[in-house]
Amino acid sequence: MQRQLEEFIRALRAADVRVSPAEAIDAARALTVTGYGDRELFKDALCVSLAKSPDEVARFDQVFETFFTREPLSAGAPPPQSAAREGEAQEGQPPSSEATQGSPLAQMLLSGDAAALAQAMEEAAQRAGVAEIRLSTQRSRMTRRLLEEMGIGEIEQIIAAAKRQAEGRALAERLDERRKGLVAEAQAYVERQHSLYAAGSAKSLREEMLAKKALNADGGIDPVDLAMMQALVKRMAKRLADRYSRRRHIANKGHLDVRKTLRKSMAHGGVPFEIEWKLKKIEKPSIVAICDVSKSVAAAAQFLLTFLYSLNEVVDRLDAFAFSGRLISVNDILDEHGVEAAILKVLTAIGFQQTDYGKALEDFCDEHLDRLDRHTTVIILGDGRSNFAEPRLDLMKQIHDRSRSVIWLNPEPESYWNQGDSVMHRYERFCHVAKHCNTLAQLERIVEDVLRTYVPH
């Protein structure tokens, strides 16, 4: 049973239920209390010690049902009328039992012993290592290996031998029929194991690939991946939100620190002369994000906006702007609409026009320059391609001087900077950090750094 439990925990992990070794030990201890007799009790006991959130409880239930449910094998149970016929056939053909003598599997198949077959399959699966399955492409190979471990080779030999003899033909047909049933059962078994152990890991593998995939790759993001990508972005933002909100709360303490005050008062004969406060100051980051949504960054724009949106939910003081030809504030749009609608609105309002960095900076400085102070971090998301228009470096310098730090995230790799109409290197002088950033993983890391009020110098 210990082995079964280990396998089950592995299946749980594959289904994204985090189970630490200590929890596995707890589960084993829990089972020593409840025993294995009562299925419901067994399940609940495992559930309370292994699943740690409502979400995980749902996944636990699913895995439990798949893992511990063994449907009776139908290959072994012949339909009743054929069983009757079989009886006659067997009476008439004593040599058939001799022919199958060497193979316990053939006897099991012929006698229709479902329980024995199921057990033989479990044992064979353990020997063949079916539970080690990782990829969907391994399924047919695993099925074959499982069948071989069960002794299907012998069956095939018996069938071949029986076919050569005239009186063995009936036996061969019967056995062949059963063999087909068995193969189907084995396929189903491997399929179940695959869904238990491999389906989840395939998904996480895919998510990992997505996080590393370039946002402006050719053709952008596959529409199939889009939903997954958005979920990924949301999860990242949630993670940031969790961490960030916890930090912020620490600063909300302004109590009298009695202990420290008293200790200090000792020097003055017990008169609390110097008051000490429990105070921990954490500067709240205030962020101004300016996002390029022009044609040249079209592929990346959607995800830059998605992230902007998520960020807007996380950070209290975020001002978001979007520009291609001109610049507009998109705070209201982000606040009022759901993520898809907001992105669409921003893109229809301002997106996909000719980029003009100079004009956009001018708009920003004219209308929103007072938004910048020495606490502000400015994040610019864009490729720095200004269509040969005046880049207005003087305005960029002004922004740089007024704010605490300027971070430029460029979806293009550094080797492209300053080629063609890119003026990235000229802008770069006025940024504290200019980074190539075109995957979600990079984006998350950088934003996290900003939230940590990291001042790059």
Next chain:
Amino acid sequence: MTVSATTARTAAAANPLASVDGLIEGLASVDYIASRRIATALYMAVNLQKPILVEGSAGVGKTELALSTARLLRLPLIRMQCYEGLDESKALYEWKYGKQLLYTQILKDRLGDTLAEANTMDEAMARLHGMGDLFFSEPFLEPRPLMRALNEDAGCVLLIDEIDKSDEAFEAFLLEVLSAYQVSIPELGVITAKTPPFVFLTSNNVRDLGDALKRRCLHLHIPLPDAALEEKIVATRVPDIESRLGKELVAFVQSLRTLDLRKAPSISETVDWARALVLLHASSLDPALVKDTLNVILKFEQDIGAVEPQIVELLQRRPT
């Protein structure tokens, strides 16, 4: 009643923790209708001596479970409500600063007499060291809920309510209490529980709890109950209600939960509503009555506005 019958009954009542079924019955005897999963979690917690982390939306009976368990085991209940900014001086212990201050004053007065006889500085220091240091000692310790729970001789039920409202730092601080049933006080050393308390933590999912905390607890999620269980709960909590009205009311609340509301009514709201209807001497639900009392089960203006036009339809939908 014969003597033997009494003893038999007390024996059965004395150990409701022996089995899951016993626990369900025991909890029912203190008016808490537990589902099998709840009882199993409780049973495991008793046998493995682990805290239970109870999650679920507001009003499904998380806190009530702890209160009922305390009643069932006849143990004192020590409750600690968590909130933002709760720290160890409010949860665990605090020094009695006033008394400490007085102590130093007395000490200062006495010190003059004692040290007056000393001729040299070395002798004075030696006398000072000889006086014994009471400043940080148990008499000056003001125990707070956690410390009280550890100090109970016969054990107790410790309810740490809404742990998700507290800071992360406090959560980390709880780890020692939850896994080893002990606390470390820098000035005194480690204080271990006399009898490990029975710990419940409740959470409303305001924020995600840390993995370290989750791992130390058994996890119990209480969902909204199905109709049969809810009818039982209403019948237990509001014994005066007619069974037909109870059925109607539960069916109505159940159908409300299928709607898209900001806050779906939970068990406590159903029970409140049942009490309200009993007070109004209602014998069955009719649209006018539901409309008048809707504010008992729905807590948002928008929700009430959304449900009001559908009342008749919802009432018809109920099974007869």
